[in-house]
Amino acid sequence: MMFCWILISLLVRFLKAQAESPIVIYAQIGGTVTIPRDLSVQAENVYVNWFRGSDAKPAISRNPQSGIQMGKDVKTQVSLSPDYDLQISPVQDSDFEVWRCEQHVLTSTYTKTYKLYHVTVPKVSAVIFGDSLSLECNLDPTSAKSSITWIPPENSGCHQIKHYGSAISIKDVSRCHSGVLTCKVKYDRKEAEARTTVFVIDLSPSPPDPIYTSLSSSYTVKIPCSLSSDIPWSVLNETGLQGGSWSFTPLSNQTQQPLFRLSVGPVVRWDVTPGQDSRFKGRELKDKDLSIDLPVSEKIRGEYSCNLTFKSKTLSRKVKVEFLQVNSSGGSRVYEGQSVNLTCTLGHSIASDLKVNWKCPLPVCPSPTLQHVISIPEVTMQHNGQWRCELLHKNGMMLTYAALSLKIEKAPVDVWLCVAISSGVVVFILLLVIAIIGIRRHKQIMMYRRRKTRYCCCKNPQPKGFYKT
Missing domain, CATH: 2.60.40 (Immunoglobulin-like)
Known part of the structure; x- marks a missing residue:
C-alpha cells in the first residue's frame, strides 16, 4: 500500500514538473515563429497578455474593450494572430528565452510558458555547377523528440526527392539544386522550418539551333x-x-x-x-x-x-550565328535582256530541315532551278522590284529573310553609238599599223637585194686616185 502511494506521489510530481516546464518551440534566426496560446480558453471577453522573460509588463496584449496594445520599449517585432497567438518576425537572437502567456476570464487566470530554441542551417556560399554540397540542420538539445526532413527547391523540369535526416550531401550540384532548401522539423505535434538559399552558378543552356539574321531583317543581332x-x-x-x-x-x-x-x-x-x-x-x-x-x-x-x-x-557556352543574303549574278542594276541568277545563301549548303520560300514582284514567281536559286534567262521590266528570300523551319516558322532590289534598265542608244564608233576607230588603227609594218618590211627586203659598187687601188704607178675597173 505504501509503495502505491509513493508511485502516485512521484507521478503527481512528474506531471506537475511537466506542467511547469516551458513548452518547446523551435525557430530560426531571421525567420518567423508563432507561439500558440491555450485555445481551451475560448471566451470572447478573454484578456490575453504575452510577457517576455521576467518582464513585469506585457510585450503585447489584447483587451476586449481597447483592442491590441503594444508594450513600451519593446524591441522585438511582435504581433497577434486572429486567434491571439504570439507572432515574432523576424526572430532575433535575443528572443530565444522564455515567453509567458496569461489569459484572464472574469476572475480566472490561465498561464502557460514557452521557450524558444534554435534550429539552424548554415549559410551556403554559391556553389559552382558540378561541385559538391553538404548541409546540416542543427537543433538545440531539448526533451522533445524530433524528426527532420529536407525539402528541395521547386524548379521547373526538375524531379527531386525529399531527404530524411539532419545532414544532406549532394555530389554533383546542378541547376535543379538552386533555390531555397527547407529543413522541416516535426516535434511534439508541432512543426518548425529553417531555410537556406543555395546559389548554383551555371550558364543557361545554349540555343539548340543557330541564330539566323540578315541585313534586311535587323541592324543588330x-x-x-x-x-x-x-x-x-x-x-x-x-x-x-x-x-x-x-x-x-x-x-x-x-x-x-x-x-x-x-x-x-x-x-x-x-x-x-x-x-x-x-x-x-x-x-x-x-x-x-x-x-x-x-x-x-x-x-x-x-x-x-x-x-x-x-x-x-571555367563555364562556357557556344552560340552559332548564320547570315542569310540574296546574291545576283549581274548585280543589283541589270540591263534588259541580260540573264541573271538569284541565289539565296547562308554561305554554305542549306540544311535539310530548312526550306526556302521566294517572293517576287511578278504575279507568279519563276520556278527555282534549285530550291535556293532562281534563273532568269532574259530579264524584262516586269522583273524590276524587290526579290525576297524567306528561310523557313520545317514546321513552317520563318527564321529570317533577305531581300534584294533589282533595278532593270534599258541600254541607251548613245551607248551603242559610242560602242560602234569606238570599235571603228580601233579597227582603223589596227589596219593602219598593219600597213605601216608591211611597208617597212618591204623596204628592208629591197635594200638587202641591191648589189653594192666595188672599188680597188692599182699597184702600177698611175695618177693618184681611184678608178673604176
Missing part, C-alpha cells in the same frame, strides 16, 4: 548568354570569379578572335577587346544577362563562345 539563376554579382565575386570573355570563330578560317573581356570589380562590364570593330559597344552588367549586341554584316557568320572563369573551373 543579340548573341544570348546568361546565368541560369538570379545571382548577385557580389556573390559571384565572393566565389572566386576571375574574369570572362566573348570570342568568335568565323566559318571561313576557323581562327578564334577575342571580342570582349569581362571587367570584374564594383562595376562589372563587358569591355571591347582592343583592335575590334569600332561599332562594337561595351556595356555594364547589372543582372544575369551576359549577352552582347553586334552590328549585322556578312562577317558575323560563325561560332561565338561565352566564358566565365573561376579559380577552379
Whole structure:
C-alpha cells in the first residue's frame, strides 16, 4: 500500500514538473515563429497578455474593450494572430528565452510558458555547377523528440526527392539544386522550418539551333548568354570569379578572335577587346544577362563562345550565328535582256530541315532551278522590284529573310553609238599599223637585194686616185 502511494506521489510530481516546464518551440534566426496560446480558453471577453522573460509588463496584449496594445520599449517585432497567438518576425537572437502567456476570464487566470530554441542551417556560399554540397540542420538539445526532413527547391523540369535526416550531401550540384532548401522539423505535434538559399552558378543552356539574321531583317543581332539563376554579382565575386570573355570563330578560317573581356570589380562590364570593330559597344552588367549586341554584316557568320572563369573551373557556352543574303549574278542594276541568277545563301549548303520560300514582284514567281536559286534567262521590266528570300523551319516558322532590289534598265542608244564608233576607230588603227609594218618590211627586203659598187687601188704607178675597173 505504501509503495502505491509513493508511485502516485512521484507521478503527481512528474506531471506537475511537466506542467511547469516551458513548452518547446523551435525557430530560426531571421525567420518567423508563432507561439500558440491555450485555445481551451475560448471566451470572447478573454484578456490575453504575452510577457517576455521576467518582464513585469506585457510585450503585447489584447483587451476586449481597447483592442491590441503594444508594450513600451519593446524591441522585438511582435504581433497577434486572429486567434491571439504570439507572432515574432523576424526572430532575433535575443528572443530565444522564455515567453509567458496569461489569459484572464472574469476572475480566472490561465498561464502557460514557452521557450524558444534554435534550429539552424548554415549559410551556403554559391556553389559552382558540378561541385559538391553538404548541409546540416542543427537543433538545440531539448526533451522533445524530433524528426527532420529536407525539402528541395521547386524548379521547373526538375524531379527531386525529399531527404530524411539532419545532414544532406549532394555530389554533383546542378541547376535543379538552386533555390531555397527547407529543413522541416516535426516535434511534439508541432512543426518548425529553417531555410537556406543555395546559389548554383551555371550558364543557361545554349540555343539548340543557330541564330539566323540578315541585313534586311535587323541592324543588330543579340548573341544570348546568361546565368541560369538570379545571382548577385557580389556573390559571384565572393566565389572566386576571375574574369570572362566573348570570342568568335568565323566559318571561313576557323581562327578564334577575342571580342570582349569581362571587367570584374564594383562595376562589372563587358569591355571591347582592343583592335575590334569600332561599332562594337561595351556595356555594364547589372543582372544575369551576359549577352552582347553586334552590328549585322556578312562577317558575323560563325561560332561565338561565352566564358566565365573561376579559380577552379571555367563555364562556357557556344552560340552559332548564320547570315542569310540574296546574291545576283549581274548585280543589283541589270540591263534588259541580260540573264541573271538569284541565289539565296547562308554561305554554305542549306540544311535539310530548312526550306526556302521566294517572293517576287511578278504575279507568279519563276520556278527555282534549285530550291535556293532562281534563273532568269532574259530579264524584262516586269522583273524590276524587290526579290525576297524567306528561310523557313520545317514546321513552317520563318527564321529570317533577305531581300534584294533589282533595278532593270534599258541600254541607251548613245551607248551603242559610242560602242560602234569606238570599235571603228580601233579597227582603223589596227589596219593602219598593219600597213605601216608591211611597208617597212618591204623596204628592208629591197635594200638587202641591191648589189653594192666595188672599188680597188692599182699597184702600177698611175695618177693618184681611184678608178673604176
